[in-house]
Amino acid sequence: MALPLELNPALASLPVYQPGRPIDEVARELGLNAADVIKVASNENPLGPSPKAIAAMRDAIDHLHLYPDGNAFYLKRKLAAKLDVDPRQLILGNGSNEIIEFVGHAFVRPGAEVIVSQYCFAIYPIITHLFGGKLVTVPAREYGHDLSAMRRAITPQTRVVFVANPNNPTGTLAARADLVEFVNNVPENVLIVLDEAYFEFLDDPIDFLPLVRAGQIPNVLLMRTFSKIFGLAGLRLGYGIGHPELIAGLEKIRQPFNINSIAQAGALAALDDEEHLTRTRDNNRAGLKFFERELHKAGIQFVPSSANFVLVKVGDGQRVFSELQKRGVITRPMGGYQLPEWIRVSIGTPEENQRCLSCLLEILNS
Numbered sequence: 001m002a003l004p005l006e007l008n009p010a011l012a013s014l015p016v017y018q019p020g021r022p023i024d025e026v027a028r029e030l031g032l033n034a035a036d037v038i039k040v041a042s043n044e045n046p047l048g049p050s051p052k053a054i055a056a057m058r059d060a061i062d063h064l065h066l067y068p069d070g071n072a073f074y075l076k077r078k079l080a081a082k083l084d085v086d087p088r089q090l091i092l093g094n095g096s097n098e099i100i101e102f103v104g105h106a107f108v109r110p111g112a113e114v115i116v117s118q119y120c121f122a123i124y125p126i127i128t129h130l131f132g133g134k135l136v137t138v139p140a141r142e143y144g145h146d147l148s149a150m151r152r153a154i155t156p157q158t159r160v161v162f163v164a165n166p167n168n169p170t171g172t173l174a175a176r177a178d179l180v181e182f183v184n185n186v187p188e189n190v191l192i193v194l195d196e197a198y199f200e201f202l203d204d205p206i207d208f209l210p211l212v213r214a215g216q217i218p219n220v221l222l223m224r225t226f227s228k229i230f231g232l233a234g235l236r237l238g239y240g241i242g243h244p245e246l247i248a249g250l251e252k253i254r255q256p257f258n259i260n261s262i263a264q265a266g267a268l269a270a271l272d273d274e275e276h277l278t279r280t281r282d283n284n285r286a287g288l289k290f291f292e293r294e295l296h297k298a299g300i301q302f303v304p305s306s307a308n309f310v311l312v313k314v315g316d317g318q319r320v321f322s323e324l325q326k327r328g329v330i331t332r333p334m335g336g337y338q339l340p341e342w343i344r345v346s347i348g349t350p351e352e353n354q355r356c357l358s359c360l361l362e363i364l365n366s
Contacts, residue, residue: 014129017122020332032328039330040346040356043309045231050276056269057262068261075264078271085213088244092259096225096238100127102250107191108133112159117145119170119337124162143303144172147182164195169337169344171305176206192220198307200229201284218243229280230270235263284308287347294357309346317343320363327359
């Protein structure tokens with residue numbers, strides 16, 4: 001029987017986000033031992049969560065019969081102190097994806113334009129289409145943002161511009177002068193969403209926090225996450241930093257209790273574990289150098305990365321992805337990002353990196 005209900009017509013053409021495949025699913029499908037499968041597909045932290053976070057989350061289990069703190073008071077206060085901002089400048093989301101959805105609710109309506117770069121994070125177009133907005137995609141420059149062209153693309157109908165820096169899925173980093181000029185010249189009635197999911201991996205990042213803190217760029221929303229360097233992707237916890245009035249508007253959209261008790265406990269403890277962050281940075285830096293050296297040696301094209309992954313040109317991305325899976329190595333095919341000749345490889349442990357590279361070379365040389 002056909003569905004007798006009328007769905008939102010926007011759903012008919014809405015793209016579907018394809019996440020990285022879980023280890024158990026791949027093992028089950030291919031008849032592999034899950035313990036022998038490695039996942040270098042979703043830009044997760046190969047070192048796992050902070051031991052301090054794990055201990056705090058275990059303690060939180062005893063109180064799961066109670067609703068969480070709906071305002072995440074202690075987490076927000078601690079995060080505000082770490083960033084030296086007012087707690088009123090922070091909003092927490094069920095992953096950064098929920099922050100992006102808040103932006104859709106607050107700014108995107110039928111006819112409103114949203115500007116993105118080619119090869120942008122897939123959620124930006126999805127949220128734009130969901131709210132009936134008009135997506136304006138600006139061609140990339142060397143796989144990264146052409147910020148000058150993005151600024152020229154702004155019209156009176158433009159409401160939001162998304163810029164991920166470093167960019168996912170390409171790992172490119174905007175030049176400091178170009179990004180500063182962009183932020184200073186976008187009209188003040190257009191919201192600039194700077195997605196900084198990989199901010200903590202940078203040795204010398206462009207830090208807009210002082211300007212946000214001082215209220216000098218009220219049309220900028222910074223987004224960061226606990227999923228990447230903190231190793232807490234399974235908790236789904238991201239946050240936005242912006243002008244208090246912007247945050248107050250987004251708070252009206254946020255559902256009560258969107259950040260569960262375990263997530264709050266884990267994030268609170270993770271903020272204290274600088275040793276874990278340092279180990280993660282060191283592992284990532286070494287992993288990037290390994291892949292860059294070995295791919296260059298093998299004559300395989302890649303995009304130099306400033307994040308915790310590397311985009312690799314392999315010819316038939318879907319075929320290579322499938323062949324790697326058969327060998328127990330999960331990567332990410334990039335056909336959905338208009339990059340069918342590429343796969344994205346997350347930085348793993350040294351052993352995982354070596355195994356991934358060996359399997360890749362075996363496939364490409366066969």
